[in-house]
Amino acid sequence: MLSACSGRRHVAASSSSSSPHRRMVDAGGDACGRVLEWETGLPTAGEMTPISHQLVPPALAAAFRIDLSSVVLPSSSVDSPTSHLSFRVDDEDDEDEGEGEGEQGENDDATAAGGEGAGRGGRGGKKARMVWTPELHHQFVEAVAHLGEKCAMPKAIVQLMNVDGLTRENVASHLQKYRLYLKRTSTTATATPSPPPPLPASYVPCFGAKPPPDTAASRSAFLPSPARSSDATTKHSRLQKEMQQE
DNA sequence: TTGGTAATAT
DNA sequence: GATATTACCA
Secondary structure, three states: OOOOOOOOEEOOOOOOOOOOOOOOOOOOOHHHHHHHHHOOOOOOOOOOOOOOOOOOOHHHHHHOOOOHHHOOOOOOOOOOHHHOOEEEOOOOOOOOOOOHHHOOOOHHHHHHHOHHHHOOHHHOOOOOEEEOOHHHHHHHHHHHHHHOOOOOOHHHHHHHHOEEOOOHHHHHHHHHHHHHHHHHHHHHHHHOOOOOOOOOOOOOOOOOOOOOOOOHHHHOOOOOHHHHHHHHHHHHHHHHHHHHHO
16 A cells, blocks of 8 residues: 555655656645644745655555645755755764765765665665655654654654655654654643644544544654744744633 | 664764 | 664563
C-alpha cells in the first residue's frame, strides 16, 4: 500500500534540476493547510528550498485524499545549497559543523542512496550523520500529524514520509527528540494551554485506531527559534481566549 | 520485530 | 549544549 515508491524522494536529494517540483499539499490538502497552520512562523514554501520530488506519492495522497494536482512547486529555485536534505559524511572526524552546511549539496546523494547499509560508505565506519533539514522535519511533522501522536511510530512515519535512506532509527531518534521537546514545551506551557485546532477534514486517525486526543504536539513544532516568535502571539491570544472560557 | 529510552558520540 | 546514533530493554 504505502510502498508505492514511484515518487520516492531521496533524503539527499540529487542534484536534479529539471524534474517538476512539487511541494506537498501546502494549499491543496486541507489537512496540510492545518498542519502549516500549526507551524506558524515556519519558512514559507517559497522560502524553503523545494525538494525536487513529490513529497506525497500518489497512492498516499489518495489515501489521505490529498489533492496533489492543485499543488505546484515553484520550479525555479534550486540554487539554494542547503536545499537538499543531506546526510553528512563525517569522514573521520568532522572538520566543522558550523559553516559548511551548504557546500556539500551533492555528495549526500551518494551517501543516502544506499540507504540503510550504504550509508556507512565503503569504509565500514560510522553511519553518515543525518541532518534533519526543515523540509524533512516538516514532512516529519506532517507525518506525525497525519498519523496522530499515538500512532506516530517510527515505522509508520518512515513509510509515510517515504524518503529514501531514511531509516526507522533515524525517525525514532528524531521522534525521541521531538517528544522530549513537546514534553518540555508542554510543561513550560502548562500555563499556556493552547486549544487544539480542529482536526483536518482529511485526518486519518491511524488506521483502525482511535484518533489522538490532541494534536497540540504536532502544532508545536520543535523548530529552532525563529519560527516561534510569531507563534507566541498566537499562543498568547489563544491563552486569553482559554482563560476567558474558564 | 518494533518502539521507547538512556547512553554515547559528534 | 544541541543533535544524531547506538545500545539495550520491554
